[in-house]
Amino acid sequence: MKITKRDIVIGLLVLSALVALRVFWPTAKAEKIASPIAKATPIDSTVCIAPTEYMRSHHMQLLNEWRNTGARDSRPYVTADGKKFQKSLDTCLGCHSSNTYFCISCHQYANAKPTCWNCHLSPLDKP
Amino acid sequence: MNEERREFIKKTSIGFLAGIGVSSGLFLNFLLEKTDASLWSDKNIAGTTRWGMLIDMRKCIDGCQKCVDACRLAHNVPDFGNATHQIAWLQKSPYREVFPTSGEDFAGKERTGKSVPSLCNHCADPPCASACPTQATFKRFDGIVALDYHRCTGCRSCMASCPYGAISFNWKEPRPAIKAINDIYPTREMGVVEKCNFCSERLLKGKLPACVESCPEKTLTFGNLNDPKSEIRLLLEKNQTMQRKPELGTLPSVFYII
Amino acid sequence: MIENALKGNRLYWIWIALLLLVIVFGISAFSQQLRLGLSVTGLGEGVPWGISAMQFTFMAAVASVSVLVVLPSYLHDYKPFGNIVVIAQFLGASASAIALLSLFIDTGKPQLLLGLLRYATPFSPYSWAFFLLNGYVLINLVTGWATLGAERKGVPVAAWVKPLIYLSIPWAIALPVVTGFVFTPFSGNQWIASLLVFRLLASAFAAGTAVLLLIILILQRTTGFDAGTKVSDKLVLLVAYAGSLTFALIGVECFSRSQTSPLLWLSLLFGIVSLAVFFVPAWKSSTRWLMTASAGVIFSLWAEKGALLLYSSTGGMVAYTPTLKEVSMTLGVLAIGILFLTILLKAVVVVKRAD
Ligand code: SF4
Ligand code: SF4
Numbered sequence: 001m002k003i004t005k006r007d008i009v010i011g012l013l014v015l016s017a018l019v020a021l022r023v024f025w026p027t028a029k030a031e032k033i034a035s036p037i038a039k040a041t042p043i044d045s046t047v048c049i050a051p052t053e054y055m056r057s058h059h060m061q062l063l064n065e066w067r068n069t070g071a072r073d074s075r076p077y078v079t080a081d082g083k084k085f086q087k088s089l090d091t092c093l094g095c096h097s098s099n100t101y102f103c104i105s106c107h108q109y110a111n112a113k114p115t116c117w118n119c120h121l122s123p124l125d126k127p
Numbered sequence: 128m129n130e131e132r133r134e135f136i137k138k139t140s141i142g143f144l145a146g147i148g149v150s151s152g153l154f155l156n157f158l159l160e161k162t163d164a165s166l167w168s169d170k171n172i173a174g175t176t177r178w179g180m181l182i183d184m185r186k187c188i189d190g191c192q193k194c195v196d197a198c199r200l201a202h203n204v205p206d207f208g209n210a211t212h213q214i215a216w217l218q219k220s221p222y223r224e225v226f227p228t229s230g231e232d233f234a235g236k237e238r239t240g241k242s243v244p245s246l247c248n249h250c251a252d253p254p255c256a257s258a259c260p261t262q263a264t265f266k267r268f269d270g271i272v273a274l275d276y277h278r279c280t281g282c283r284s285c286m287a288s289c290p291y292g293a294i295s296f297n298w299k300e301p302r303p304a305i306k307a308i309n310d311i312y313p314t315r316e317m318g319v320v321e322k323c324n325f326c327s328e329r330l331l332k333g334k335l336p337a338c339v340e341s342c343p344e345k346t347l348t349f350g351n352l353n354d355p356k357s358e359i360r361l362l363l364e365k366n367q368t369m370q371r372k373p374e375l376g377t378l379p380s381v382f383y384i385i
Numbered sequence: 386m387i388e389n390a391l392k393g394n395r396l397y398w399i400w401i402a403l404l405l406l407v408i409v410f411g412i413s414a415f416s417q418q419l420r421l422g423l424s425v426t427g428l429g430e431g432v433p434w435g436i437s438a439m440q441f442t443f444m445a446a447v448a449s450v451s452v453l454v455v456l457p458s459y460l461h462d463y464k465p466f467g468n469i470v471v472i473a474q475f476l477g478a479s480a481s482a483i484a485l486l487s488l489f490i491d492t493g494k495p496q497l498l499l500g501l502l503r504y505a506t507p508f509s510p511y512s513w514a515f516f517l518l519n520g521y522v523l524i525n526l527v528t529g530w531a532t533l534g535a536e537r538k539g540v541p542v543a544a545w546v547k548p549l550i551y552l553s554i555p556w557a558i559a560l561p562v563v564t565g566f567v568f569t570p571f572s573g574n575q576w577i578a579s580l581l582v583f584r585l586l587a588s589a590f591a592a593g594t595a596v597l598l599l600i601i602l603i604l605q606r607t608t609g610f611d612a613g614t615k616v617s618d619k620l621v622l623l624v625a626y627a628g629s630l631t632f633a634l635i636g637v638e639c640f641s642r643s644q645t646s647p648l649l650w651l652s653l654l655f656g657i658v659s660l661a662v663f664f665v666p667a668w669k670s671s672t673r674w675l676m677t678a679s680a681g682v683i684f685s686l687w688a689e690k691g692a693l694l695l696y697s698s699t700g701g702m703v704a705y706t707p708t709l710k711e712v713s714m715t716l717g718v719l720a721i722g723i724l725f726l727t728i729l730l731k732a733v734v735v736v737k738r739a740d
Contacts, residue, residue: 067277068277068278071273071275071277072262072265072267072273072275074267074268086331090311118316119276119313119314119315119316120313121308121310121313121314125308125310126310127308127310210429210430211429211430212424212429212430213430254570257508257509258509258510258511258570259506259509259511260501260504260505260506260509260511260512260515261497261500261501261503261504261506261512262504262506278497278500278504279493279494279497280492280493280494280495280497280498280500280501281423281492281493281494281497282488282491282492282493282511283433283434283493284509284510284511284567286433286698287433287434287570287571287698288570288698289698289699290570290698290699291699292430292431292698292699295430296423296433296493297422297493298422298423298424298428298429299421299422299424300422317422317493318422318423318492318493318494319493319494320493
């Protein structure tokens with residue numbers, strides 16, 4: 001294979017495109033709020049995040065998304081009908097820990113072994 | 128170049144492009160993932176946030192461990208009781224260990240005799256965050272250097288690059304070593320690192336960090352360094368303060384009055 | 386070609402059995418680590434990395450050697466090296482595989498390691514190292530296999546392989562540079578930190594060529610594959626040059642630090658003594674001397690990497706003694722890599738001997 005002038009020009013173009021991409025990549029802008037403390041949405045654990053049917057089949061997707069973005073994106077999770085939730089397992093457990101076996105009974109039946117409880121305290125671990 | 132070869136090259140380049148397409152699926156996350164840093168600035172700009180702390184050693188009582196204990200309790204920090212596997216977010220260590228390069232080798236005991244509380248400095252230019260291969264350690268929107276335990280692979284690059292030794296690793300399963308479990312904060316698991324989070328979970332509720340609250344002498348002052356009217360700013364203006372190893376250019380957000 | 390791995394003489398099978406034994410020990414130690422955490426190692430507060438990380442740097446460096454063979458033979462059309470290109474490529478692949486596995490056994494949660502690709506971070510040297518090593522294994526395996534296939538059929542290498550081979554050149558140079566950056570926190574003093582990357586690049590070439598030379602000499606003795614005197618002469622020259630540069634830089638560090646780790650002194654001593662062999666005409670023409678000296682250079686540069694880890698990133702030195710489990714894991718990984726290389730080289734030797 002011979003390296004021709006054309007190859008070099010193309011290579012340089014690709015390189016400059018990459019550099020431009022890096023320089024001009026838009027950075028996400030969040031709504032500006034004066035005090036970060038005011039940014040906090042209180043944990044709303046009084047209503048369901050989504051209909052029971054949906055949660056029954058899709059809670060893992062939702063929790064996965066919360067897990068992957070919750071720490072670095074301070075914005076709350078907004079449902080289709082405009083309710084806002086703080087992305088935290090505690091938001092769910094606010095209601096659902098009233099039944100100690102809420103998570104575990106079903107997981108045991110389905111033989112699902114989520115890693116949540118390696119760190120998060122399950123209702124069973126709490127005194 | 129004959130026909131057959133040309134065909135081959137065409138096919139391989141299509142394959143190559145497809146490969147890039149697939150890997151962009153993998154990399155997409157990195158390109159689109161943006162940590163919301165809108166509120167943060169390392170410049171002194173009003174309206175932005177950079178949480179910081181001032182530790183006034185004139186008030187700190189030698190031998191007192193209240194802040195350390197409060198931190199342990201608040202965050203379920205395990206206590207292994209041996210130096211090798213020790214985990215600490217906040218600890219009190221001898222002056223010379225905290226300020227090895229402060230040029231005070233000949234200073235008197237009253238300056239250098241006490242043990243000094245030390246914690247993560249939430250550096251404005253944190254080497255730990257740039258070393259982390261998964262961005263598990265990252266700079267948050269309010270200047271806090273946060274850790275996302277979910278994706279930490281336990282590679283310990285962050286530990287190696289923090290010049291203050293502020294990060295600890297879970298060499299063992301931590302739960303059995305936690306004296307009293309605090310049920311409003313998670314624990315960590317074996318194989319990840321952990322460090323001070325400036326009590327971001329308490330800030331969220333409008334509370335001050337646990338150590339600040341626990342100190343009976345008001346040694347610790349917490350506040351927004353970019354807010355000219357905050358208490359910490361007034362103290363920083365009036366007193367001569369110092370940072371740990373300022374020569375490294377990490378720009379710590381934790382200041383000391385000695 | 387790979388089926389040749391199943392045929393061999395007695396020596397070959399003893400060698401394979403030995404490697405398998407070491408691997409078994411390594412795996413059992415690793416399974417204990419999975420259960421008990423990294424507390425089974427000698428690491429701890431202030432000592433984030435140990436011999437496994439050391440093996441990672443060393444092997445990432447060795448992997449880059451293929452460039453010293455590929456570059457002359459493809460870009461400058463230096464014919465004698467054409468004979469050992471495949472060997473260098475396979476060495477590159479196995480060494481980077483060892484480096485990767487060393488990272489694998491050294492992480493707290495190895496099951497998340499693939500996340501490194503997903504969350505790839507452009508300013509993290511560790512992230513780069515992981516990405517580059519993975520790519521390097523692939524590139525070298527593919528190009529090496531294609532080259533060998535062409536050689537067996539007696540035809541020139543297919544055109545599509547060439548771009549990959551060219552790609553491997555900057556890739557190989559990047560490897561030691563990137564691992565150098567992973568370790569800069571340990572260099573202690575700022576101007577030594579600025580030298581570190583150059584030193585690791587030079588020592589990579591020295592260590593790599595020494596390993597390659599050793600492999601070629603061993604092959605010569607055990608299989609009768611002869612690369613030719615031109616090749617070994619050239620390699621001897623390369624070790625001599627790269628080695629001199631490396632040991633000069635190590636010497637600079639030894640004599641300018643207020644507190645030098647004893648391992649670095651050991652490295653310097655061993656290095657200079659072994660390097661002498663590469664300069665004296667009477668010694669360098671003896672295979673036995675050359676083999677010993679290559680091993681000496683390899684050992685010395687291994688110690689150089691170890692010395693890095695004895696500096697604490699918070700200042701001063703650390704006390705670190707690896708545990709037996711740690712050693713067996715690290716050796717296990719090494720044995721896996723060598724087994725891999727043995728199988729590949731077996732195919733190479735059969736092809737080479739056929740023509
Ligand atoms: S003190 Fe250490 S852990 Fe904390 S931000 Fe600075 S470098 Fe990172
Ligand atoms: S140990 Fe975890 S947080 Fe630290 S650098 Fe590695 S992945 Fe990042």
